[in-house]
Amino acid sequence: MEYIRETIDFKVANDTAITLGKFDGLHKGHELLIENLIKISNEKNLKSVAFTFDIPPVKLVKEDKLSQNKVITTNDEKHYIFEKTGLDYLIECPFRKEIMMMSPIDFIKWMVKSLNVKYFIVGEDFKFGYKRQGNYITLKEYSKQFGYKVLVITKIKDEQRDISSTYIREELLSGNIRKANSLLGYEFFVKSKVIQGNKIGRTIGIPTINMILPPNKILPPNGVYVTSVNVDEKWYRGVTNVGCKPTISDNNPIGIETYIIDFCQDIYGKEVYVSFLDFIREERKFNSIEELKHQMISDIEIAKKW
Ligand SMILES: Cc1cc2nc3c(=O)[nH]c(=O)nc-3n(C[C@H](O)[C@H](O)[C@H](O)COP(=O)(O)O)c2cc1C
Ligand SMILES: Nc1ncnc2c1ncn2[C@@H]1O[C@H](COP(=O)(O)OP(=O)(O)O)[C@@H](O)[C@H]1O
Known part of the structure; x- marks a missing residue:
């Protein structure tokens, strides 16, 4: 083309x-x-x-x-x-x-x-x-x-x-990922480069890829989602947080970050695709990083079984 x-x-x-x-x-x-x-x-x-x-x-x-x-x-x-x-x-x-x-x-x-x-x-x-x-x-x-x-x-x-773009935007903004995907005929995705985050992920044993999105890209509501991640033409199951990480600080911009299951590579600077499959839960402010870690582990289990 x-x-x-x-x-x-x-x-x-x-x-x-x-x-x-x-x-x-x-x-x-x-x-x-x-x-x-x-x-x-x-x-x-x-x-x-x-x-x-x-x-x-x-x-x-x-x-x-x-x-x-x-x-x-x-x-x-x-x-x-x-x-x-x-x-x-x-x-x-x-x-x-x-x-x-x-x-x-x-x-x-x-x-x-x-x-x-x-x-x-x-x-x-x-x-x-x-x-x-x-x-x-x-x-x-x-x-x-x-x-x-x-x-x-x-x-x-x-x-x-x-079926229209307006209808699909409404479903995405309401968090109805599965409905939006069925109207799209494929899974809603985000394509962008992996950037550096706060480097906290690795300290709790759950490294996550951070992605920057153009300000005009629509995102589903803040929360945790089952995803598929494409790195170097290969697909992996992922679990993605959309939001501002309120547990870490009060003024993070909205971003998306993903733990990739059964994956262990340094991919800073790489272009990846994250396709959204389903909603797991809303993003929350936890009392400690330890509590957040426990929750993230159970999110990962849900994504693995999905
Ligand atoms: C599956 C998953 C669930 C998450 N849920 C929350 C959450 O509910 N609240 C929150 O503040 N941050 C949440 N986060 C974001 C974490 O705070 C973040 O991954 C961690 O701080 C590491 O960030 P870093 O990659 O910038 O080092 C979640 C991340 C993942 C991968
Ligand atoms: N299973 C994995 N899922 C996501 N990223 C991984 C994974 N294994 C290794 N990485 C690498 O680790 C980086 C994330 O580590 P992390 O400590 O969360 O740092 P950052 O805060 O810079 O994202 C990713 O950008 C990626 O290069």
Whole structure:
């Protein structure tokens, strides 16, 4: 997959089929769009393209609180998931003012000219162009003029409710990891580098990898979770604390740290993936590190048996 970013002057020489969106979380609904995109690209001999913006557009349009702009997947995590889909191109377009101001027709012209689009594959609620004025009907109106086809994909439902990034964010923020994972179609994960912590872990015989997260990454509520950890392409069972370690001090920033079961390596600086499987308990302030250690040992036992 070719990853095009930090430019609005992209070009693809071949004819293409394209899907567009924010794709936050790349959930089951997005997966259906991508499956259709790949099928059509193969049938019609087109290159497959996913077009997304490099930050959630809402961030530039409204001066909202950070909590309302949190994402399920960062750009880097999204790139990692897209990489596995087998698409030909991922375009992560900078969300610049000139693009925000483009009318729907100008947006279509731009796509057709720079990417030779022969097929648009979009969800039924896809909106584009200035003030989100364009939708799939607009795309269809101009299809003859510009020589492309449009396939509209109906949203997948979970019982009565459409599967959406908003739905999944709600479930994650409520701590319903298993529900969020079932809507995502994979396990919610965090990808980042291992940094130095307070070095207390090893003194109690439970070393933990500490990870720094971008401020806009959504996290489940503070607590202890069963996780899977990927180090150097190998998966291990883990047990992860999300929170500010109130037992250690009162002003730790929120972070995530993981004890990896049956693992003994120095991995500072390595990029790891921590996938969340289930909630064990809330984070608590213990009276001593010794009490915390006892609790951590029983958390590890739960994770081992899970
Ligand atoms: C399974 C697990 C459960 C934890 N639970 C709590 C907790 O309830 N309260 C708390 O203050 N810290 C908790 N922590 C964080 C510990 O305080 C932390 O791992 C320890 O201080 C070592 O930190 P260090 O890696 O920075 O040295 C937990 C950590 C793990 C791995
Ligand atoms: N089973 C394990 N789980 C997590 N980290 C481990 C494990 N075994 C060794 N390590 C290493 O130990 C480091 C954590 O030790 P710790 O004393 O908690 O230090 P820190 O506070 O810097 O995280 C990890 O970053 C990792 O390199």
